[in-house]
Amino acid sequence: MRTPSVVLLFVLLIALVAGGVYYFRDTDGPEISLTPASGPVSSRKPLQLTLTDQASGLKQVDVLLVQGSKQIALYSQELPPGSYQHRQQLSLAGIKLNNGPLEIRVTAGDRSIYHFGQGNTGNRSFILEFDSKPPRISVLSRSHNLNQGGSGLIIYKVNETVTRTGVQLDDRFFPAYQQEDGSYACLFAAPYDLSPKKLVPRLIAEDLAGNRRRSGFYHHINARALHKAKINISNRFLEAKMPDFQQYFPETTDLLQIFIRVNRELRQQNRARLQEFVAQTEPKPLWEGAFLRPKGTNREPFATARTYYHNGKKIDRQVHLGVDIASVARGPVVAANSGRVVLAEEFGIYGQCIIIDHGLGLMSLYGHLSNIEVAAGDLVKKGQEIARTGATGLAGGDHLHFGLILNGLPVNPVEWWDRNWVRNNIDSKLKLIAEP
Numbered sequence: 001m002r003t004p005s006v007v008l009l010f011v012l013l014i015a016l017v018a019g020g021v022y023y024f025r026d027t028d029g030p031e032i033s034l035t036p037a038s039g040p041v042s043s044r045k046p047l048q049l050t051l052t053d054q055a056s057g058l059k060q061v062d063v064l065l066v067q068g069s070k071q072i073a074l075y076s077q078e079l080p081p082g083s084y085q086h087r088q089q090l091s092l093a094g095i096k097l098n099n100g101p102l103e104i105r106v107t108a109g110d111r112s113i114y115h116f117g118q119g120n121t122g123n124r125s126f127i128l129e130f131d132s133k134p135p136r137i138s139v140l141s142r143s144h145n146l147n148q149g150g151s152g153l154i155i156y157k158v159n160e161t162v163t164r165t166g167v168q169l170d171d172r173f174f175p176a177y178q179q180e181d182g183s184y185a186c187l188f189a190a191p192y193d194l195s196p197k198k199l200v201p202r203l204i205a206e207d208l209a210g211n212r213r214r215s216g217f218y219h220h221i222n223a224r225a226l227h228k229a230k231i232n233i234s235n236r237f238l239e240a241k242m243p244d245f246q247q248y249f250p251e252t253t254d255l256l257q258i259f260i261r262v263n264r265e266l267r268q269q270n271r272a273r274l275q276e277f278v279a280q281t282e283p284k285p286l287w288e289g290a291f292l293r294p295k296g297t298n299r300e301p302f303a304t305a306r307t308y309y310h311n312g313k314k315i316d317r318q319v320h321l322g323v324d325i326a327s328v329a330r331g332p333v334v335a336a337n338s339g340r341v342v343l344a345e346e347f348g349i350y351g352q353c354i355i356i357d358h359g360l361g362l363m364s365l366y367g368h369l370s371n372i373e374v375a376a377g378d379l380v381k382k383g384q385e386i387a388r389t390g391a392t393g394l395a396g397g398d399h400l401h402f403g404l405i406l407n408g409l410p411v412n413p414v415e416w417w418d419r420n421w422v423r424n425n426i427d428s429k430l431k432l433i434a435e436p
Helices: 003-024 235-248 255-280 413-417 419-430
Strands: 031-035 047-052 058-067 070-078 085-090 100-110 121-130 137-139 144-147 151-158 162-169 172-175 184-189 201-207 212-215 219-222 227-232 304-310 313-320 323-326 332-334 339-346 352-357 362-372 385-389 400-406 409-411
Touching: 031 100, 031 121, 047 058, 047 100, 058 085, 070 085, 137 201, 144 151, 151 162, 151 201, 151 419, 162 184, 172 184, 184 400, 235 255, 255 313, 255 339, 255 352, 255 362, 339 362, 352 385, 400 413, 413 419
Parallel strands: 144 219, 227 304
Antiparallel strands: 031 047, 047 085, 058 070, 058 100, 100 121, 137 151, 151 184, 162 172, 162 201, 201 212, 304 313, 323 400, 332 385, 339 352, 352 362, 362 385, 362 400, 400 409
16 A cells, blocks of 8 residues: 555655756856966957856856956856857957056856756956067168079067067068077078069067067168070970870870960979978078089079960960079089988979978979989988989970079079178178077
8 A cells, every 4th residue: 555655755766866966967167268378468469268068058258357456347248048168259459458467357157057046157367468569679680682583681689589570571471590599590582573662671570469560671682684585395395295294184185285284383383382391491500601503504594584485376484493504414413502301202393303401491402303312301411412413394305403492482593602692691690690
C-alpha cells in the first residue's frame, strides 16, 4: 500500500536532483579579454574587447574608463539571447585623456539561472598607459644622394620601441632593421618607374600605441629616363623556346601567344615572388665592400624599355630590370658578394636561377644558368663559384642575367660594382653603427 508514496518520493528526489544540477550547471561569469591587455595605447588604435560564455550565453556588458577622478562610460550593451561570444572595438578617439596610466573596467553578465535568476557576473580590470606622442627620429647619416633606379642608405635612431619603421617613397615601403647598438639601418631605392614629382622619401616610425611619425630628411635624387631598345622575336626563337613554357599556359597552343603571356603574365608573377624573399633577409649586412662585376660585355643598361616585334609588328613592351652579360658559353658564375642562398632552382623567365641574400633586404639574382652548384640555405663567400652561364628560361643565347633586388624591387647593379660609390654611399654610413 505504500508503493505509490515511495514512487512519489523517488520522483520528487529525482526532480530535486535534476533541478539542482540545472541550477548549478553554470556558476561562472563570462570570460573577458582585452587586446592589448597592458602597455601603451592611443586614440589611433581601438582596443579589442572579447566576451565569451558558452554555457548560458551573454546578457549584458558595461565598460568604464577611469583616469584619476575622470570616469567615462565607453560602452554599454544588452545582448540578445543566443549571444555566446561578443566582440567590440573600443575607441579612445575624441576623449580628452592625459598621457599616463588609465584603467578599463569591464563588467559582463550571463543568462544563467544561478543567483535566483540573476545570473553570473564577470569583472576584469585592465591597466594601460595612454600615449599620444609620436616617436622621435634622429638621423645620423648625411648626404643621401641617389640616382633614379639606384640605392641609398640611411642610419637613424628612434627614442622608443616601434612596430614599424623605414623609408616610404610613394606607395613603396622599405623596412629598416635595428642593429645591435639600437640604431636602424635602412637601404632604400628611388624606383625606376616613378615620376620625378613622386621621388620624395619620408622616414616612418610607428610606436606600440599606434602613434606615427612621418618626417623628411636631406636628400637629392637625380631623375633618369629609361633607355629604349627594340627586340625582334623570330619564329625560330618561338619554336626553340616556347615549348618549355607551355606548362605554365596549357590552354594556349599558339607559340606567339605563349610568348606574349610569358613576357607579360609570367614575368609579373616572377617579380611578385621576389617580394616574398624579403622575409628571409638577414637584419645586418652580410656583404663586404663593392660587388664583383661578372666578366663579360654588357648588352644594355639597367631598366631598358624593350619594345618587342614579330614579323615587323609590335607585340609587347616590357622593362628589362637587370644587366645581361655575355662572355664564353657555360662560363663560370661567381657570387658577387658574401651572403646566404635563398633560391637555387628553376624560376620562370629566369630559367635556372640563384638568388643570394646579402642582408638588409639586398639580394643578387643570377639567371639563365646551365647548371647550379649551390643549394638554398648555403652560405657563400664573395668570388665563390656558384654556377655556369646558359640559355635557360627566356634567353635567346648563352649569357648571364645579373640583377640586384632591394626589398623586392630591382635596382641598378652598376652602382654596387663601383668601389668609390660603395665606399662613399654605403660603407661610410655603416661606420656610424657603434661596435657591440
